[in-house]
Amino acid sequence: MDLTALRSFHEVCRQGSISAAAQALGYTQSAVSRQLATLETALRGPLLRRHARGVQPTAAGEALLVHAAAILARVEQAAEEVAAARTRQPGRLRVGAVPTAVGHLLPRALTAYAATDPGIRVSFAEGVTPRLLPRLRDGKLDLVVVTDYPPGLPVLDGVRVLHLLDDRLHLAVARTHRLAGTGPVDLAELADEAWVEDYAGAAAILTSACGRAGFTPRVEIETGGWMGKLAFVAAGFGVCLVPGLLVPAVRVDITICELRDPPVRAVYAALRDREADSGPAARFAAALAEAAFA
Amino acid sequence: MDLTALRSFHEVCRQGSISAAAQALGYTQSAVSRQLATLETALRGPLLRRHARGVQPTAAGEALLVHAAAILARVEQAAEEVAAARTRQPGRLRVGAVPTAVGHLLPRALTAYAATDPGIRVSFAEGVTPRLLPRLRDGKLDLVVVTDYPPGLPVLDGVRVLHLLDDRLHLAVARTHRLAGTGPVDLAELADEAWVEDYAGAAAILTSACGRAGFTPRVEIETGGWMGKLAFVAAGFGVCLVPGLLVPAVRVDITICELRDPPVRAVYAALRDREADSGPAARFAAALAEAAFA
DNA sequence: ACGAGCCATGCCTGACACGCATGGCTGGGA
DNA sequence: TCCCAGCCATGCGTGTCAGGCATGGCTCGT
Numbered sequence: 001m002d003l004t005a006l007r008s009f010h011e012v013c014r015q016g017s018i019s020a021a022a023q024a025l026g027y028t029q030s031a032v033s034r035q036l037a038t039l040e041t042a043l044r045g046p047l048l049r050r051h052a053r054g055v056q057p058t059a060a061g062e063a064l065l066v067h068a069a070a071i072l073a074r075v076e077q078a079a080e081e082v083a084a085a086r087t088r089q090p091g092r093l094r095v096g097a098v099p100t101a102v103g104h105l106l107p108r109a110l111t112a113y114a115a116t117d118p119g120i121r122v123s124f125a126e127g128v129t130p131r132l133l134p135r136l137r138d139g140k141l142d143l144v145v146v147t148d149y150p151p152g153l154p155v156l157d158g159v160r161v162l163h164l165l166d167d168r169l170h171l172a173v174a175r176t177h178r179l180a181g182t183g184p185v186d187l188a189e190l191a192d193e194a195w196v197e198d199y200a201g202a203a204a205i206l207t208s209a210c211g212r213a214g215f216t217p218r219v220e221i222e223t224g225g226w227m228g229k230l231a232f233v234a235a236g237f238g239v240c241l242v243p244g245l246l247v248p249a250v251r252v253d254i255t256i257c258e259l260r261d262p263p264v265r266a267v268y269a270a271l272r273d274r275e276a277d278s279g280p281a282a283r284f285a286a287a288l289a290e291a292a293f294a
Numbered sequence: 295m296d297l298t299a300l301r302s303f304h305e306v307c308r309q310g311s312i313s314a315a316a317q318a319l320g321y322t323q324s325a326v327s328r329q330l331a332t333l334e335t336a337l338r339g340p341l342l343r344r345h346a347r348g349v350q351p352t353a354a355g356e357a358l359l360v361h362a363a364a365i366l367a368r369v370e371q372a373a374e375e376v377a378a379a380r381t382r383q384p385g386r387l388r389v390g391a392v393p394t395a396v397g398h399l400l401p402r403a404l405t406a407y408a409a410t411d412p413g414i415r416v417s418f419a420e421g422v423t424p425r426l427l428p429r430l431r432d433g434k435l436d437l438v439v440v441t442d443y444p445p446g447l448p449v450l451d452g453v454r455v456l457h458l459l460d461d462r463l464h465l466a467v468a469r470t471h472r473l474a475g476t477g478p479v480d481l482a483e484l485a486d487e488a489w490v491e492d493y494a495g496a497a498a499i500l501t502s503a504c505g506r507a508g509f510t511p512r513v514e515i516e517t518g519g520w521m522g523k524l525a526f527v528a529a530g531f532g533v534c535l536v537p538g539l540l541v542p543a544v545r546v547d548i549t550i551c552e553l554r555d556p557p558v559r560a561v562y563a564a565l566r567d568r569e570a571d572s573g574p575a576a577r578f579a580a581a582l583a584e585a586a587f588a
Numbered sequence: 589a590c591g592a593g594c595c596a597t598g599c600c601t602g603a604c605a606c607g608c609a610t611g612g613c614t615g616g617g618a
Numbered sequence: 619t620c621c622c623a624g625c626c627a628t629g630c631g632t633g634t635c636a637g638g639c640a641t642g643g644c645t646c647g648t
Contacts, residue, residue: 001369003297004605019625031606033627038605043376050626052614062572063379067372071365075295078361082337085357274350278343298636313594325637327596332636344595346645 003075005039006068008032009047013065017054093117093280096125096132097145100246101267105145105164105291113287120280129153136270143271143281145288149205153268160276162285164267164292169205169241171257172233172250183257187213194220194238196229206241209263230254267292297369299333300362302326303341307359311348375568378433387411387574390419390426391439394540395561399439399458402585407578414574423447430564437565437575439582443499447562454570456579458561458586463499463535465551466527466544477551481507488514488532490523500535503557524548561586 011021012032022032040047047061057065097106110122127135129146136144137156145164146153153161171190173180179189187209195217197206210217220238233240234253243265247256269288275281305315306326316326334341341355351359391400404416421429423440430438431450439458440447447455465484467474473483481503489511491500504511514532527534528547537559541550563582565575 001297001373003295017625028607029626030608030628034605037627043373045376045380047376050613052616052625054625059573060376060379063375063568064372066568066571067368067375071368071372074361074365074368078358078365079295079337081357081361082339082341082354085354086339274343277345311594322638323595324597324639328637331596346594348594 001039001042002035003072005035007072008035009039009061010065010068010072012036012048012055013057013061016056092142093120093122093284094125094140094142095122095144095284096127096135096141098129098132098147098149098267099126100147100167100243101145104245104248105267105288108291109284109288112290113284116283116287117280122284133159133270136272142275143269143284146268146270148266148268153266158273159270160273162269162271162289164269164288166264166266167244168262168264169209169243169259170247170262171239171259172230172242172254173239173257174234174236175253175255176236177239177255179257180255181257184260185257186260188215190217190239191215192218194218196220196232196238196240205263205265209241295333295336296329297366299329301366302329303333303355304359304362304366306330306342306349307351307355310350387414387416387578388419388434388436389416389438389578390421390429390435392423392426392441392443392561393420394441394461394537395439398539398542399561399582399585403578403581406584407581410577410581411574416578427453427564430566436569437563437578440562440564442560442562447560452567453564454567456563456565456583458563458582460558460560461538462556462558463503463537463553464541464556465533465553466524466536466548467533467551468528468530469547469549470530471533471549473551474549475551478554479551480554482509484511484533485509488512490514490526490532490534499557499559503535 011025012018015021018032019029022029046058047064048055049058132144132146133156135141171185179185197219206217230251269285271281271285305319306312309315312326313323316323340352342349342351426438426440427450429435465479473479491513500511523534524545563579569575
């Protein structure tokens with residue numbers, strides 16, 4: 001069976017005439033006649049009764065006609081769906097990122113990316129690494145920027161992880177703090193300081209770094225989010241570690257000091273394996289790598 | 295679009311490899327590769343992402359795949375239908391019906407039908423709804439007249455159900471019964487009567503109707519078939535409910551009384567979907583609708 | 589660095605699809 | 619009864635096509 005022949009058969013039944021159908025479809029009468037003959041050979045018997053003035057379907061022809069109509073309709077629908085999938089697909093890219101990447105890295109990546117995929121709208125969501133990766137895997141996000149910040153970077157099936165950069169942590173203190181304007185600072189000089197952390201789990205890097213310097217940090221303020229965290233530091237309630245990526249975004253009444261032998265965290269882009277080689281997510285990952293390198 | 299290419303595309307997606315699909319379909323790898331290229335040209339863009347070890351459908355390819363599967367299944371079904379139409383005895387229509395429809399509705403439908411399809415011989419079979427529908431689905435009957443009589447009208451794939459009429463139930467009593475010649479009768483007046491039913495399952499409408507009237511019917515006679523049932527009623531052993539369709543066929547020593555707020559059952563014609571739009575079964579269904587309307 | 593596996597493509601060839609021309613059949617009108 | 623118009627089937631010829639063979643390029647695993 002052949003779609004061209006089914007189409008001709010359908011039109012012949014509709015018009016009741018091979019000649020009329022040929023004209024309607026842009027064939028000669030003999031071409032359509034032969035198409036029908038081929039179809040009848042394939043289906044082992046006549047589908048039409050030929051008369052002096054036109055044709056009429058046999059019982060087998062009537063049986064076929066119902067299917068032919070359905071098949072042709074479905075073929076047309078398939079073409080429409082495919083066209084719609086093409087115009088739909090390049091519309092949207094959903095990116096999730098840890099907050100520290102949103103502030104600086106992502107805008108630079110978006111600038112580079114927009115030139116390569118002008119038709120694609122990118123949306124961003126903030127989150128922590130342990131929450132972003134499952135949303136990527138479940139299809140709710142198309143690409144995520146995550147870190148190996150404790151508890152670390154889990155390995156997920158079907159997810160491709162690309163290293164973007166190593167990010168040094170810095171010390172943030174109030175403008176009036178005794179260490180403001182100095183540096184590089186040894187962590188050991190901070191043994192008696194009060195620390196501000198956003199949640200107890202995130203303090204693991206701090207704890208291990210201070211451990212290496214010979215002391216346990218005294219976390220006096222636990223608060224949610226960088227806004228709150230930096231507000232307490234600015235007010236003099238304590239000090240905190242800040243990733244290099246965040247340094248350009250720090251408020252004016254806070255001073256950043258470099259640390260001697262600072263803790264380092266790695267930053268990654270993660271996307272689904274099957275989208276890792278081509279498509280909008282892959283191109284955005286390339287733009288991120290470019291932005292990270294600069 | 296071309297069925298050969300759709301078939302190849304489908305198999306390539308199934309196997310994840312052009313080479314494997316070519317082998318399965320009896321082509322060389324290059325032939326299938328070119329078929330896919332032609333399909334992608336026709337649909338104006340890639341349908342597959344090519345990798346070093348196999349291929350994967352794009353979003354457009356996934357959209358097409360669903361349709362391709364459906365189209366190919368329908369093509370196969372069409373060939374089967376055409377073959378079946380050839381082997382089916384020409385000029386034969388096998389109708390099944392619940393007994394109450396055979397008595398009156400079917401003869402009137404046959405009269406109208408015979409004029410439109412003179413060459414077709416119709417045969418009839420009696421049965422209950424739960425047995426008629428499977429025989430229709432299995433191809434042993436071409437059309438059935440059924441009701442939503444308990445346990446109701448099941449939904450079967452591939453079966454088209456057409457509503458014919460709503461049929462009120464009536465009370466049948468012996469000529470000597472105290473209620474003979476009266477009406478309309480309240481069901482509540484029958485709380486102390488003995489009831490005749492043809493089988494326990496069919497009593498569901500009776501039971502629910504009497505339940506609404508505040509009593510449980512006392513079924514004293516269970517017998518098979520309307521002949522036996524009406525015989526016991528005529529003999530004074532009890533009363534029973536009779537469909538409106540059967541009223542003209544009731545024996546003379548039984549009196550029919552109308553019920554106030556009678557139970558109602560719906561009567562339907564059922565035929566296979568693929569025969570619902572044209573052919574003898576469709577035309578008989580039209581004749582049934584005409585007969586039901588009168 | 590090398591080889592296996594897979595896909596794309598150039599080249600070639602036999603098969604195919606279609607137009608043109610023509611013959612045969614049927615039915616309606618004169 | 620005859621003739622003609624309308625329609626379908628088929629022979630012939632030709633340009634196009636579908637698929638096999640061979641080969642090159644790329645990627646990934648060892």
